[in-house]
Amino acid sequence: MEDPNAQQQGAAFPAPPYYFQRYTQPNLALLEKAKSDPTNPDLITALDALPFPIFALEPPPPIKRGICWMFGRPWPVQDTLATLAEQGIEQLYPKGDIDRVKELKKLNHSAIFNFLDLVHVLxxxxxxxxxxxxxxxxIFINMHHILNEYRPHQARETLRLMMNDQLDRKRKETAAVRKTCADLRKQLAGLRALEQDRLVTPAGATTSDNNQDVDMAPATPVAASTSATATDAGGNGTAIGGSTSATNKNAEAMSRMMQLCDTIE
Known part of the structure; x- marks a missing residue:
């Protein structure tokens, strides 16, 4: 039988566990049969021939407490910061509530002093x-431990900044969409007024005779295409006479575009 400790767990890229070869299609089929009909005589004979219990193929239940091993090191299941005493390290600063900035400065001074003392000893x-x-x-382990106590606060602040950044970006995008809709609504209103003026323009008269001052600069490609359609339907500013069907289609298109802008806003 394979040795469970044969695998080197401390490797950076460990090999697959020794029992991965057990997960074959025939063995998995036996596992399903053992769940559905465990008293089948043929199944019992097949299970006796296996070098391991068939239910060993079942995944273990999740670990809810204690420690787990990863890369040859124990890790707590509950992600908590272990104290210096639990790590077997002497704690150089007082226990309880402390001024972390003050204690970090003290430890920094101690590190400098011990370094100078090390140079003298050498x-x-x-x-x-x-x-x-x-x-x-x-000293450095104590400093690192104090800094690690700031990690939850750092995580909360990082999450808050990310959410604020997303909120600001979405607000800018929404404002840009609303501005585009407002410009489009303005252009559509101008096109609608122009179409109505063309319907009442006498034969032989041009649009310039009505002294209409309509801003036809398209704010969007949609408005530009609608303006071109309206100009073509008008026949270079002349009275459209019997072309009321094209005008009605343009009016309906502009109405739908106005409704779309209202829906977006």
Whole structure:
């Protein structure tokens, strides 16, 4: 039987677990039969021939408490910050509520002092450097632990900034859509007024005789195409006479466009 400890869990890219070869189609079919009809004599014979229990193929239940192993190291199931005492490290700052900024400054000064002391030891007694190096290591671990206590606050602030950024971006996009709809509604209103003037223009008269001052600069490609359609239907500004069907279609298209703008807003 395979040795469960044969796999090197500490590898950066570990090999698949030793039992992955058990998950074959015949074995999975036996597992389904064992669930549905466990008293079948043929099934019992087939299960006895297996070198492992058939229900070992079932995935284990999720771990809800304790620790789990990953890359050869234990990790708590509940993601909590382990205390220095739980890690076997001496705590150099007071317990309870502290001024973290003040304590970090103290530890920083201690690290500088111990570094200078290490330089002195290396120049006088090089064989005693290990003690000073261990002191500096403990100081930096304490500083790192204090900084890690800020992680929940950092996560909340990062999430808040991301949500505010998304909200601002969506507000700008909404404002741009509303502005485009307002410009489009203005152009459609001008086109509608122009079409009505053409319906009442006498034969032989031109639109310029009515002294209509309509801003025909299209705000959007939709407005530009609608304006071109209206101009073609008008026949270069002349009275359209019997072309009322094209005018009605243009009016209906403009009405639908106005309704679309109202729906978007």
């Amino acid at each position: 120049s006088t007694s090089p064989g005693e450097f290990a003690t000073k190096v261990d002191h500096i290591r403990v």
